[in-house]
Amino acid sequence: MVPRGTATPGHARKGIGASLLQFIARRTLILLPTLLAISFVVFMMVRLAPGDPVMILIRQSEQTVGTEEIEKLRQDLGLNDPLPVQFGRFVNRALHGDLGKSLFTSQDVFETIVERIPPTILLTCSAMTVSILIAIPVGVLSATRQYSKLDYAALSGALIGVSMPSFWLGFMLILLFALRLGILPAAGMAYLDEGFGTFLKHLVMPSVTLGVGLAAVITRLVRSSMLEVIRQDYVRTARSKGLSERTVIYKHALKNALIPVVTVIGMQFGSLLGGAVIVETIFAWPGMGRQAVASIMRRDFPMIQGNVLLMCTLFVMVNLLIDILYTVIDPRIRVEKMK
Amino acid sequence: METGFVVFWQRFKKNRMALLGLCFLSLEVAVAAFAPLLTPHDPTRLALEKTLLPPLTPGHPLGTDEFGMDVFARLIYGGRISLVVGLIVISLSLTIGLLMGSLAGYYGGWLDNVIMRLVDLLAAFPFFVLAISIMAVLGPGIYNVMIALGSVSWIGYARMVRGQFLGLKEKEFVESARAIGLSDWTIIRKYLLPNAMAPVIVQATLGMGGAILSASGLSFLGLGAQPPTPEWGAMLSAGQIYIRRAPHLSTYPGLAIMFTVLAFNFLGDGLRDSLDPRLK
């Protein structure tokens, strides 16, 4: 990994602006066929699963419905049409921004899911923050004092979080902080208008539960990245110049060490979205994950498709953002990626 | 190759935590293998007359669960299942991942493109949601868990192997092998893969822990192992409802999962440090 010192040749800099736009355009273009493919896979998979949403709906309302009425209901919901027709209809509507109506609640799929995006984003970002707050100090500490007792202790601490099933950890935290100590609320999300303190209190336990898993991954990365960077020549140069160890570590080494970490964070965003399912259930957090699982259980096809589509879109967009961020930080990488 | 291993072992020995992890896992494997010798109880036999006995009851060192089944017996037999789940999930994802990665890395061109698009596609799915969807198709049960998890966890390995191949395939020894007339498959198998394996082994070790955790998450949602199968995740999730009245039901499987996954993590980290030629 070559440090930041190397300057980008002047002529390359002039073309950067245009290349950046091209880069974004290219990535956005790939987005559409990716989403199409994802929709297709989900569409097929969900219909392959045994279980008929109409039957589930009827059973839930505990009424007798004659076979003709069942057929009529299926017809009205468009479930009797051949699969290519159903898929085509879905794509067509999706392109116009209409993701259909839930089979169960007859409510607009897009609206239902969009309502749940902010809580999920809030939870995911907070979890990410928690991870980073744990990972950077521990990673740096571990790298600078490799194989010492401190290294082991710090690493073990970071790793314990990732070794526990999240529903267990979450519930343990609830028992400790809500029941025994009574300082944090047991479950639920608070909105900003209920007061910033309340808002934070509700956010703490879910973010920590979700974040500790990621913390271990990032810690490792920071540690190995730091270990590499420390051995580089320019660090030795900085040291020999008489700069304090702290300046060397934090001003020079850490900044370069963090570059690969940024990409990984983007990739891990997807795993956070998925892992949020369990945390959302335990903490009664009104996010997308819970909604996704419930709709899978009920074979609510439009909802499942809408959910997965939006989740993947979110994920891909975050990755794109991170990539752009990445290229902005490090000019060399930018040139590399543009090729 | 021998000197390589000796060097590796020298470095590995220095890492106390990794050694600890290795010892712990070996102990676990031994306990799981010799389970019938360690307990007289049948882990799946109901005994409704003695439900929810506390730990240190004579005959039941760790107590009994809501069916009257001995917790210690279920714990060690459960070790078999959890370890096997980890093993099979990793084997499955390694097989698929190595295959895909080798093909993409070695042949390049359109094959590489197709495979990498597939990888990107799968990578865009939130992992857990995908696993749940597959479970919906297959139905609950521990075997289906293995299939579901195995079929979504291979992308990391594929990318790793492909990355390594891209670097390795231009090297001289590959050229010479081709010149001799060795088949592509032999080249991949004997020359390229072994050199690419180091980071893969590390990732696979860490992945074992991840597989055990994901399996327990699926059990929490009711999709994993079904009663009376003794699987740690299922035991933990079933015991959760008794957490105030009989905390031993979830504590022991929880600790078992935690220490096992921790051990895999230590081991994996130790392997990485010892195998990575760039460090020290």
Add this chain to the structure above:
Amino acid sequence: MRCRRWLLAIVALALIFGSLAGCAGQEQPKATPPAKPADPKVGGKIVAGNPYGPTTFDPAYCTEQGGIDVINLVMDALYARDDKNAIIPDLALSHENPDPTTWVFKLRKGVMWHDDNEVFPKGKSREVTSADVKYTFERLLDPANKSPRVSLISTVTKVEAPDPYTIKVTTKEPDAFLLENLPSVYIVCKEAIDKLGKEKFAKAPIGCGPFKFVEFKPDSHVKLVRNDAYYQKPYLDELTVKIIPDQNVSLVALESNDVQVTEILPSPEIPRMMKNDKFKVYPSPTWAYRYASFNCKKEPFTDPKLRKALCMALDIDLGIKAIFPEGVAIRAYGPVPKNVVGYDETLKDLWQFDKTKAKEALAALGWKPGSDGILQKGGKKLQFTIKAPSQDPNRMKFAVILSQQWKDIGVKADVQSLEWGTLIDDMNKGNTDVYIVGGFSGASGMGFLFHTKNQGVPGNASFYSNKQVDALIDKGSVTVDTAAREKIWKEAQRLLVSEYPHIPLYHEAWFTAASNKVNDFFAPFTFNTSKNNTWLTKN
């Protein structure tokens, strides 16, 4: 000096805006000067934990318990239920039947629709009249609306409103269950649905009930405030329904006073909570029927004698004792649960647990143990699958218990856990041997479960068919007189239970827990009916 004044002005403005913002979205109860000293019961807020995530509050479309819990607070129906599951007047004060197919209801006067919303500005609301009831019924029945709740009143052919406080309903044939179903027919008003549209109404309902809707954050909470114009003004100022799916977490929330009510207690905690005098535990008024069923269309289960023999090998009481704490679930001897017309304890004499007799009975039918210990007849083994839903731990546990008990007499019954959707599919297609489910515990449940015309999902997935039982059920369904119906129901029940299509397992009640500061509360989630009005003890 000028800076300081500006500063003060800004601070003052900020404070004013801040307090306005804080008040925004919250309706304050009217501050009318009291004529007499204020009733100590008035006032207070309750946060109630609810495990179900409501998705719609339109009573014509809501089939989930979570939504119904909220609708019950915001809207009124003609009748309601009390804590013993008895029917009590709500909007309707009385009814009579001039003839078996005609119902005349007299409505309460002076009930007002909620005001201070998009449809009725503050103080400009109007009275609920029979026209509203007529509109509600017709909306439900209209095929264009495709309401999943239409079967509540599907026998109704005509609804008339001869005067503003009288409603006349005509049914196709005498309907014994109409009255039982009316508490689920919540009255809505045309203006609200027309003005807001179905979708918005479903998320922000307007009714004439004890509480007014304020806000709904999906999967998070529903906020309600007192309806000051209600004929039985609630004591509570505010009621928030907080959605907490995990029962254990909800209990922790109760114990740490984040919520004052939790709708469902996890069963292992019930004895402990009952002994804790900081809380009160309330059993639900209804018991739910849970059972194992044979597929009576499939060999060898077509023979009632075989079914009876298999049942004799089961010690169901032991299973109940093992799974549930004392009093949470009671043994079921028939499908009709307690508090429902037709409940019959004498059915107990049809059931016995005797492993030896079971083996003898099976031997008499030709089933002898083979070399591997499994019973066989004519080369075929007595081997089948018990299907149970993976998401319900209690039913799964029973499946395991039944499997083991049958194993003890040489019957190989493997447990197969299926996801709910898959199980329903199998049941519908007749692709089952023995399966464990529950439901249909209401007054009309027996018909759904056992009538030949209901074979298949959703009701009669055991494919049981008996012409005599059918006739009795048909007769009972048109017998409006409760006492007469009870007799017919008991007769039908005894007849069908003695053929053993089902293995009734247990009737279970939900237990709700509330802080001891909560008074006059009806489980599971009823804060205000003509018989109760919840209030908080102030310390």
